Amino acid sequence: MKREDLKKIEGLTDEVIDKIMQLHGQSVESQKSKLTTAETELSSLKKQLEEANQQIESFKGMNIDQIRAAAEEWKAKAEQAQKDAQAQIQQLKFEHALDQALAGAKAKNVKAVRALLQMDALKLNEADGSIVGLKEQLEKLQSEADYLFESDQPAPKVVAGGNNQSVMNTDPFIAAFKRGAGLKGSDNG
Numbered sequence: 001m002k003r004e005d006l007k008k009i010e011g012l013t014d015e016v017i018d019k020i021m022q023l024h025g026q027s028v029e030s031q032k033s034k035l036t037t038a039e040t041e042l043s044s045l046k047k048q049l050e051e052a053n054q055q056i057e058s059f060k061g062m063n064i065d066q067i068r069a070a071a072e073e074w075k076a077k078a079e080q081a082q083k084d085a086q087a088q089i090q091q092l093k094f095e096h097a098l099d100q101a102l103a104g105a106k107a108k109n110v111k112a113v114r115a116l117l118q119m120d121a122l123k124l125n126e127a128d129g130s131i132v133g134l135k136e137q138l139e140k141l142q143s144e145a146d147y148l149f150e151s152d153q154p155a156p157k158v159v160a161g162g163n164n165q166s167v168m169n170t171d172p173f174i175a176a177f178k179r180g181a182g183l184k185g186s187d188n189g
Helices: 003-007 014-059 064-104 110-116 134-144 172-181
Strands: 123-125 130-132
Touching: 003 014, 014 064, 064 110, 064 123, 064 130, 064 134, 130 134
Parallel strands: none
Antiparallel strands: 123 130
8 A cells, every 4th residue: 555546535635644554554564573473483393393303313223211311302402492482472572562662652763762772671561562661761762862753743834935125224323323334235234
């Protein structure tokens, strides 16, 4: 969906188009997050399957005691791999939620704002996908470095083509002083 296509539709104002683009952007970001999560899970599962197949091949030449020891070792590795994969997924969810929250706070440069945040103090709330502790840090940043965020106030408009004429100084004392001093333009200020 492009902004130009929406502008072609008669009756849509810029404000309505902005709202539509914002909602569309949120939907796209949500789908990107789901895709990234699924790709990470798939990659992790492929790696685990590959390791399991290698382990099975190594079982062919072992005796029973070696197989039992290897099975226990494999079990521990599988549990650790699952924990690592879960940690990666949590980190991806956190980063996506943080990026969404910063975009919602109208950060001009998400990376710059991220660099100023105390990441240790931020936690992902799984229930609603929000970042706990972010609001306080953003309020502080917005008051200290408001240039990092877009303003709600509209930008001033520059009006071209004014009637630029010099202002005449009508004070007779100043005009007489300038004439006496031999300054040019003794009639104006």
